[in-house]
Amino acid sequence: AQRREPPLAETLLLRNKHFEVRLSDRTGGIQAVTFHGQRGNRVSQQCGFRFERELSLPSDSPETTRKTHWAIPRLLHSQILETGPVFAAVETITEFLSPADNSPIGRTRQITRVDRLQPAIDIEIELTDAAVPVRGNPWLTGWCCRFAWDNEAASITRSVLGQLAGFRLERIESPDFVEIADGPQRLTILSDGRPWHRRSGNRMLDSLMQVEGEHQTRFHFRIEFDQPSPLRSAENLLSRVISLEVPQKRPKSTSAWILGLSARNVQLVQARWLHSAPQAPDELSLILSETEGLPANCHIRTARPPAAAWLVNHDRSHKVLLEIDRDAGTLVPLRPFQVREVLLTF
Numbered sequence: 001a002q003r004r005e006p007p008l009a010e011t012l013l014l015r016n017k018h019f020e021v022r023l024s025d026r027t028g029g030i031q032a033v034t035f036h037g038q039r040g041n042r043v044s045q046q047c048g049f050r051f052e053r054e055l056s057l058p059s060d061s062p063e064t065t066r067k068t069h070w071a072i073p074r075l076l077h078s079q080i081l082e083t084g085p086v087f088a089a090v091e092t093i094t095e096f097l098s099p100a101d102n103s104p105i106g107r108t109r110q111i112t113r114v115d116r117l118q119p120a121i122d123i124e125i126e127l128t129d130a131a132v133p134v135r136g137n138p139w140l141t142g143w144c145c146r147f148a149w150d151n152e153a154a155s156i157t158r159s160v161l162g163q164l165a166g167f168r169l170e171r172i173e174s175p176d177f178v179e180i181a182d183g184p185q186r187l188t189i190l191s192d193g194r195p196w197h198r199r200s201g202n203r204m205l206d207s208l209m210q211v212e213g214e215h216q217t218r219f220h221f222r223i224e225f226d227q228p229s230p231l232r233s234a235e236n237l238l239s240r241v242i243s244l245e246v247p248q249k250r251p252k253s254t255s256a257w258i259l260g261l262s263a264r265n266v267q268l269v270q271a272r273w274l275h276s277a278p279q280a281p282d283e284l285s286l287i288l289s290e291t292e293g294l295p296a297n298c299h300i301r302t303a304r305p306p307a308a309a310w311l312v313n314h315d316r317s318h319k320v321l322l323e324i325d326r327d328a329g330t331l332v333p334l335r336p337f338q339v340r341e342v343l344l345t346f
Helices: 230-238
Strands: 013-015 019-023 030-035 044-058 065-070 072-083 087-097 104-115 120-128 142-148 155-160 163-166 171-173 178-182 185-190 196-201 204-210 218-225 244-246 255-257 266-274 283-290 296-301 308-312 319-321 329-334 339-345
Touching (some): 044 072, 044 087, 044 204, 072 104, 120 204, 142 196, 155 230, 163 230, 185 230, 283 296
Antiparallel strands (some): 013 019, 030 044, 044 065, 044 142, 087 104, 155 163, 171 196, 196 204, 283 339, 296 329, 308 319, 308 339
């Protein structure tokens, strides 16, 4: 008989071919992500509301007080939204209470989604029923999405102008991604263009969602595991497929270029069609950027092989002829973090 596999979604549980995602029965967020055949939790996640000033609360001992900056989460409801052969999703609704008097602050609706084949988790968050307006220092108070990992010594990098860079401070500006690398294991947090993050500990990161002056209530995060090129993942999340119409010698015909890059650590920054005289050859200008500090030999694949290809400088006063392979494409060598302009002639 054919072997039956467990469903992709159960109560507060998601799974795919790579890992299991266990959701918390207290916060409604991700309690643990465990890869099959491995021990240890790779990442945890939950929503949170932070007060600007620390609250002093009574504790079990009359001589001491308990202090906290955070509202108390309480899971109200969970349900399976989708469980099929490819996709699965679980919805959780969490209420946040003031630790001082248990008064309601607001609610979050979180949808955690997995794909059967991809080592990634999509998180959609909606803020509802806000009872307390967000006011105060935006770095210290408001709604945020909190992430935690195991190893305090893990290397943390972010994106700066489309390239990987480290940081040492508490406050982070990175609209593309934040990556946590622990040896061969890589954890990429994609914030869908929201740039503000704050480190709240050696192994914790708070991504700001709603602060004073902001009114957005819907947010999207994506967690990817062991992706070799995090900037490519960020570009795929932020950008849709773009078709560029090219003017033809026949006025009534239109077409589009499809460009392919063989190296995942090389990004296409800009593509421009250079208009020239009617009898002159067609020229396509491409600006390529190496993003991860690694040397790369990148092939540019085009729908039609170019007649010639050059590396050019900023004013096109110097040209270096490039090698063109009819099957592999145009070979462009790049040094770490190098930005080069390529001119293709057809």
